[in-house]
Amino acid sequence: MTTDELVENMNADLFVGDFKAASKSDALDSLTEAVVTGSDVNDRELVLGMLTNREQLGSTALEQGVAFPHGRSLAVKQLTILFARSKDGVDFESEDGKPTHLFFLILAPPQDTGNYYLQALGKIAELVRKDNVRQALMEVEDFDSMITLLKEAS
Amino acid sequence: MSGPNQAQLLVALQDLEEMIREAEDPGQRARLESLGFPVTGIEELRKALQALESKISPAMTTRYRRLRTRTGRAIVPVVNGACTGCFNNTPAVFTSSVNRGKVINCENCGRMLYWP
Numbered sequence: 001m002t003t004d005e006l007v008e009n010m011n012a013d014l015f016v017g018d019f020k021a022a023s024k025s026d027a028l029d030s031l032t033e034a035v036v037t038g039s040d041v042n043d044r045e046l047v048l049g050m051l052t053n054r055e056q057l058g059s060t061a062l063e064q065g066v067a068f069p070h071g072r073s074l075a076v077k078q079l080t081i082l083f084a085r086s087k088d089g090v091d092f093e094s095e096d097g098k099p100t101h102l103f104f105l106i107l108a109p110p111q112d113t114g115n116y117y118l119q120a121l122g123k124i125a126e127l128v129r130k131d132n133v134r135q136a137l138m139e140v141e142d143f144d145s146m147i148t149l150l151k152e153a154s
Numbered sequence: 155m156s157g158p159n160q161a162q163l164l165v166a167l168q169d170l171e172e173m174i175r176e177a178e179d180p181g182q183r184a185r186l187e188s189l190g191f192p193v194t195g196i197e198e199l200r201k202a203l204q205a206l207e208s209k210i211s212p213a214m215t216t217r218y219r220r221l222r223t224r225t226g227r228a229i230v231p232v233v234n235g236a237c238t239g240c241f242n243n244t245p246a247v248f249t250s251s252v253n254r255g256k257v258i259n260c261e262n263c264g265r266m267l268y269w270p
Contacts, residue, residue, distance in 0.1 A: 071169075
């Protein structure tokens with residue numbers, strides 16, 4: 001997946017620049033609330049349940065303060081990507097034990113047989129592996145700036 | 155606040171079964187691990203599956219299992235008024251609030267329907 005294809009699946013209603021959560025479960029709850037508010041995903045309970053189950057399989061928080069809660073559900077109609085940034089950080093059970101600041105929530109329908117959501121996940125993971133990109137994501141002021149940043153980083 | 159209805163529980167059950175199936179698939183697992191995501195909690199998911207199944211009536215579970223065996227996906231979303239299992243249109247009355255939360259089967263293929 002190219003960066004252009006990736007950003008086609010992102011939109012300004014799914015940009016949360018001042019995300020706050022007290023714990024991992026609180027973060028999952030608030031991320032779900034944000035995606036229901038900003039997209040055509042309606043079934044909050046199903047999505048939250050799926051994300052909670054997914055975390056039981058293994059934490060989706062990587063090192064360097066980035067997490068990728070993700071999964072498929074029948075409650076999701078299309079690939080949906082939400083970005084949320086926490087200035088304070090959240091204990092999301094990351095491998096290095098450090099707080100998570102950048103969240104990319106990726107949801108897909110079960111009929112995503114081409115594993116499109118894993119391609120999106122892989123592309124974002126590749127981009128945020130760069131220190132300067134993560135640092136810049138902590139500072140971007142709005143959705144458009146984030147998209148410009150991701151395109152320039154590729 | 156009321157809890158999830160039977161249709162939501164069945165969707166959650168199928169979502170979870172698919173998550174376990176993917177986690178057990180060597181290719182999918184390798185892909186997740188290569189991205190840095192550990193796949194260590196399959197047993198936890200199996201326990202969650204049992205807990206979820208205990209909330210669904212045995213008769214409904216039996217119907218679900220039969221459909222899983224016969225059609226692959228027992229429950230499918232309705233998109234633009236059509237069952238996505240067989241692409242037959244569903245009667246408008248199915249979307250009535252009276253039916254919300256009820257488990258309704260496609261009149262053509264028999265799969266359970268869900269309105270996302």
